[in-house]
Amino acid sequence: MRPVEPTRPEVAYQRQRQSPDRLNNSPRRTYDLLRSTLVTSGGRPLLVEHELTDALSASRNTVRAVLQQLAREGLVTREPKNGTRAIGALVLPIDELTPVEARLLERRPLGCPPLVRDRLNLPVGWTVLLTEAVLLQDGLPLGISVNYVALGEEQSLDIDEPDVIHILEKKLGLRIGGSRTTIGAVAADEQTAELVGVEFGAPLVWLEDVIEDDSGQPRALSQLRLRGDRVAFSANAYRTA
Template sequence: MRPETLYQRNRQTPDRLNNSLRRTYDLLRSTLQNGERSVSLVEGELTDALSASRNTVRAVLQQLARDGLVTRSPKRGTRSERQFLLKINAIGPVKDYGNPDEQIHTQLRTLEYQTLGCPQMVRERLRLPTDWSVLMIENLLAQEDAPLGLTVSYIALGPGLSRDIVVDEPDPILFLEKHFGVRIVGSTTTIGATAADAQSAKLVGVELGAPMIFLEDILEDEAGRPWALSQCRMRSDRVAFSACAQRKQTA
């Protein structure tokens, strides 16, 4: 046996036991999404951190780049894109989203609003009397001028309220507090997935058919009464969710 061959066989090398592309991709993606800022990614460091081969790490970084989660360039190297981490076990106005220590502003920009009478599906979801109507507000959700998604809110309007109401506050929680004195303290949340249609793709800057996160909240007051149905389509390459859960104690 040639000496160099014997050396290659006997030299000490770290075990690369995580060479599944899927597992490595999921582990790195979740780590990046839980980070607070953009970071530089070095292949050599990632092979140790992920216990994966350089070829596996390189393939994963290429897939993350195609998914829009990292950028790769000759001068800057590979860097992760800033992620928007939304805590779904807490409720509050959109302006409070994100990390306040970094002073990153999240805002809603109104695209359209109008009163709709009361579509049957909305009436049933909000448990509204037949003489109530709803106000529809559609917004673009953005963070530091970068579009994150689209939101549509259906807000309950009691009888006698003006159908010419001016939307001076696009956030449904703040709108209800400002105009009706309703304090929203809870929500029922559903999360799913959908594909970007032509309008969504153009407004938020993704390709037609790109995967998007679908989130729906039914906003409720202290008595558990629903006041608004809020639906949001979010970019899956920019948004992730977090929550704290506890296992129920058994006797």
């Protein structure tokens, strides 16, 4: 007797699918489509289930399940007699360097740690200032920002500004030329979870910027851990010939 081969995941998915009344009746696709629309549209619209079934081409049960998931994640509120409303999220343009509201947690000179020196390609005699801050929107925590700011030999360490863009532009008088960005995902450690209001181990967006001045000299290494339910990113991409 030949052994039974395991069913491929994509085959099992198709078998489990019901014949839907709606053409796009997939909870995963419905969730992604609605979530992205809520995040990018701005405002805090009222969400009506029977209107969403048409707008998303999904069944009412699917829409209701998706709204319940969004409520668990804090992206919408569901209240008796008041209906379901979007909370909104901060959309950060990944192709722009934009200051955000921040509350300083720590600030200290670090000398010139070799790893940071190499990442920023620092000249001899330069030092590094560490700043750590909670990022906020309307008083709610978005995430944690840790910045390693390069200081020339004549530049002051007397900086109490929490935002790295303001430090570079307003405190150091630099013109920013651009940045190199890397994005990934990490799990929240206990300290971060407490500071930003998520559960220990919750997934966070991890973002790193190496920020350069207009001469091309790297001036800051900025590392952020951000709540995915309150922050989204946007960028413009172009296909070259």
